[in-house]
Amino acid sequence: MNSRKEEIDHYWKLRDAFYGSEGIQLYNRILSSQLSYYTFEMNYIELHQFIELHYKLRSERKLGDFYNRKPLHDYLAELTRLLHNFLASAKSLVDHTRNFIRNSYGNRGELVAEYDKEVKLRLSNNPVCKFTQELRVFFTHISMPFVSSVIGASNATGRDLYTLKLNIDKMGKSERWSAKAREYIQNSGPDIDLETYVDEYYQVIHQFYEWLGDRNEIWGKEALEKALRIQDEILKYGKHEP
Numbered sequence: 001m002n003s004r005k006e007e008i009d010h011y012w013k014l015r016d017a018f019y020g021s022e023g024i025q026l027y028n029r030i031l032s033s034q035l036s037y038y039t040f041e042m043n044y045i046e047l048h049q050f051i052e053l054h055y056k057l058r059s060e061r062k063l064g065d066f067y068n069r070k071p072l073h074d075y076l077a078e079l080t081r082l083l084h085n086f087l088a089s090a091k092s093l094v095d096h097t098r099n100f101i102r103n104s105y106g107n108r109g110e111l112v113a114e115y116d117k118e119v120k121l122r123l124s125n126n127p128v129c130k131f132t133q134e135l136r137v138f139f140t141h142i143s144m145p146f147v148s149s150v151i152g153a154s155n156a157t158g159r160d161l162y163t164l165k166l167n168i169d170k171m172g173k174s175e176r177w178s179a180k181a182r183e184y185i186q187n188s189g190p191d192i193d194l195e196t197y198v199d200e201y202y203q204v205i206h207q208f209y210e211w212l213g214d215r216n217e218i219w220g221k222e223a224l225e226k227a228l229r230i231q232d233e234i235l236k237y238g239k240h241e242p
Helices: 004-019 022-059 070-105 109-124 127-141 179-188 194-219 221-236
Strands: 147-151 162-167 191-193
Touching (some): 004 221, 022 147, 022 162, 022 194, 022 221, 070 109, 070 127, 070 147, 070 194, 109 194, 127 179, 127 194, 179 191, 191 194, 194 221
């Protein structure tokens, strides 16, 4: 550089190029997407822990009895709230991810096609995903589903002594469910074990987002590396930052 002014001008041009680069835009969108997944995961953890608490409270006879139903009713009310949050965050995650793909890779048809193929393979045709989608619709547009605390048969042991069941029959006509959702219900029975269902759905989503995270590293590699090269140039002139 011929002068300090030219160096400073170059520094600010580099900053503009860095913050306006495709790599930084992608990085910020990835962070936003990760926040959506974090929200979903934390809702799962809170729900899962509260479900596990049911066995402990039942075993210690802290959920009342036939003459005092309030402790159980309070527990089920909080459980329903947590289930609502879990399902709502799952829908948000789906929508946010779809927007992330469109905004980040919409001009790269082969990547969008790869993503769509994986969604269809892992999610769209998965019975537990279709059931979850339609359970959320019931939750948000029709009524709160009925969850019951069930005492196992006389020969039950371990966690089977006390379980939480999602009663499908009490949610109305079977015609409400799509073929894939009915497939999940038929395989699970009319009283779906809540813990089994929640864990199964979470694992499907977790595995999909592990795949997506790996693909993001590949799909965004060139743009992110270009941004890092600009950052390296900025560091050479950092002393000029006001």
